[in-house]
Amino acid sequence: MPSARRVAERAAAGAAPGLALRPADWLQLALLWLGGFSLRVTLLAVPPVIPQIHRQLGLDEKGVSILTGLPILLLAAAAVPGAALIARVGPRRALVTGLVAIAAGSALRGLGPGLQLLFAATLLMGVGVAVSQPAFPTLTREWFPRRGALATAAYANGLLVGETVPASLTGPLVLPALRDSWPLTFLFWSLPVALTAILVALLTRQATPDPALPRRWWPDFRSPRLWLLGTVMGCASAAYFGANTFLPDFVRATGRPELKDASLTAINICQLPASILVLTVARRLVGQRWPFLVAGGLIAAGSALLALTPGVWVVAAAGVIGFGAALTLVLTLALPPLLAGAGDVARFSAGVFLIMYGCSFAGPLLGGAAWDATGSAVTPFLTLAAIGVLMSGLSLSLPVLRGTS
Known part of the structure; x- marks a missing residue:
C-alpha cells in the first residue's frame, strides 16, 4: 500500500503539475492533519463508553x-x-484558542463521573471545536492557494482518523489499561489535542492581513448555496453521528453486544478509504454532483440494512454508512474556498457549519425520541435511512464546478 506521503505527492502532481511540495508545505500539511485529528478525537471518545455512562449515571436514550x-x-x-x-x-490564533478549549474541556471530563461536571466540560469542549472549525477553510486557502483540494483532503483525513482511533482503541485497549474508568479515557484523549495546540503556536506565524479584503463575519443567510450545501452536509453528518450514538445500545438490544467495538470500528475506519480516494483523484470528484448522489444512496442503504438485518451484517452496514458520510464530508469541506471570495471564506464556512451541525444534532435526537416512544431499536436507523434519501434528492441541485484543484 503506498505511503501517505506518496499519495499526497501524486495528488499534488495531478492538481498542479510542475509544483513540488517544499518542506514548509509538508509541515503545514502535517499541522492541518493534526488539527483535523484534534477536532474529532475527543468527540468520538464517547460512543465506546456509552454503556458504562448509561449504567453509572442512569441516562435514558434521550439523555445519551x-x-x-x-x-x-x-x-x-x-x-x-x-x-x-x-x-x-x-x-491561526483562533485555531490555537479553540484547541486549548478542546483539550481543557476533555481533561475536565476526566476529573470524575459527576453528571453536572460532565455536561459543563462537554460544553467547553464543544465551544472549542466550534471556534476551531471555521479556521480550517481559511488556513487552507491562505497556506495552499493553488492546492486547495489537496490541503482539504489532508485536513479531512485527519478528521476521519481522529474519529477512527478513539472508536477503535478505547474499548479494547484504552479502557482496560485505565482500569475501566471511563472518565480517565476522556483525560487520555485530551493529550494529543494539547500537543497540537503547542505545535501550531510554535511552528506557524501569524499572517499579515490584507487591508483590501473585507473583514465581514456574519454569514449571508440569503444565499441558496449556503443552505443547500449546509443541509446536504448536515444529512451525512446526522447519519454518521446518529449511527455512532445508537450502535452501542442497538447491538445490546438485538442480542449481539460483542459486536459493539467491531461496528464502531467499521463505521469509522471505512471513512479512511473515502478520504484517500478524494486525495488521489481530487480533480475528478471535487465540485461534481454525482459523488453526493452515490454517498446519499450508500447512507440510505447501509442504514436500512442495519435496521432490517440485525446480527453479523451490522458491522458491514456500519462500514457502508461511514464511507458514504466521509465521502460527503471531504467533498463539502473543499467547496467553501471555491464558492466564496478570499475575504468571505470564514463566514461562508461558519454558515455552512451552523446549518450542518444543526441538522446533525436534530437527527440523532429525533432517532432517540423515536426509540423511546416506540421501544423499537430499529427506528433510529430507519430515520437515518430516510435522511440518506433526502440527501440524494437535495444533491441534484448542487452546483457543478469546473477546473477545481
Missing part, C-alpha cells in the same frame, strides 16, 4: 443523545462567533 449531541449543537451555535473571532484575531 443529548450528551453526544451537545458538542454538535455547540458546533452550530458557536460557528458564527468563531467566524467573528477569526475576523478579529486571524485564523
Whole structure:
C-alpha cells in the first residue's frame, strides 16, 4: 500500500503539475492533519463508553443523545462567533484558542463521573471545536492557494482518523489499561489535542492581513448555496453521528453486544478509504454532483440494512454508512474556498457549519425520541435511512464546478 506521503505527492502532481511540495508545505500539511485529528478525537471518545455512562449515571436514550449531541449543537451555535473571532484575531490564533478549549474541556471530563461536571466540560469542549472549525477553510486557502483540494483532503483525513482511533482503541485497549474508568479515557484523549495546540503556536506565524479584503463575519443567510450545501452536509453528518450514538445500545438490544467495538470500528475506519480516494483523484470528484448522489444512496442503504438485518451484517452496514458520510464530508469541506471570495471564506464556512451541525444534532435526537416512544431499536436507523434519501434528492441541485484543484 503506498505511503501517505506518496499519495499526497501524486495528488499534488495531478492538481498542479510542475509544483513540488517544499518542506514548509509538508509541515503545514502535517499541522492541518493534526488539527483535523484534534477536532474529532475527543468527540468520538464517547460512543465506546456509552454503556458504562448509561449504567453509572442512569441516562435514558434521550439523555445519551443529548450528551453526544451537545458538542454538535455547540458546533452550530458557536460557528458564527468563531467566524467573528477569526475576523478579529486571524485564523491561526483562533485555531490555537479553540484547541486549548478542546483539550481543557476533555481533561475536565476526566476529573470524575459527576453528571453536572460532565455536561459543563462537554460544553467547553464543544465551544472549542466550534471556534476551531471555521479556521480550517481559511488556513487552507491562505497556506495552499493553488492546492486547495489537496490541503482539504489532508485536513479531512485527519478528521476521519481522529474519529477512527478513539472508536477503535478505547474499548479494547484504552479502557482496560485505565482500569475501566471511563472518565480517565476522556483525560487520555485530551493529550494529543494539547500537543497540537503547542505545535501550531510554535511552528506557524501569524499572517499579515490584507487591508483590501473585507473583514465581514456574519454569514449571508440569503444565499441558496449556503443552505443547500449546509443541509446536504448536515444529512451525512446526522447519519454518521446518529449511527455512532445508537450502535452501542442497538447491538445490546438485538442480542449481539460483542459486536459493539467491531461496528464502531467499521463505521469509522471505512471513512479512511473515502478520504484517500478524494486525495488521489481530487480533480475528478471535487465540485461534481454525482459523488453526493452515490454517498446519499450508500447512507440510505447501509442504514436500512442495519435496521432490517440485525446480527453479523451490522458491522458491514456500519462500514457502508461511514464511507458514504466521509465521502460527503471531504467533498463539502473543499467547496467553501471555491464558492466564496478570499475575504468571505470564514463566514461562508461558519454558515455552512451552523446549518450542518444543526441538522446533525436534530437527527440523532429525533432517532432517540423515536426509540423511546416506540421501544423499537430499529427506528433510529430507519430515520437515518430516510435522511440518506433526502440527501440524494437535495444533491441534484448542487452546483457543478469546473477546473477545481
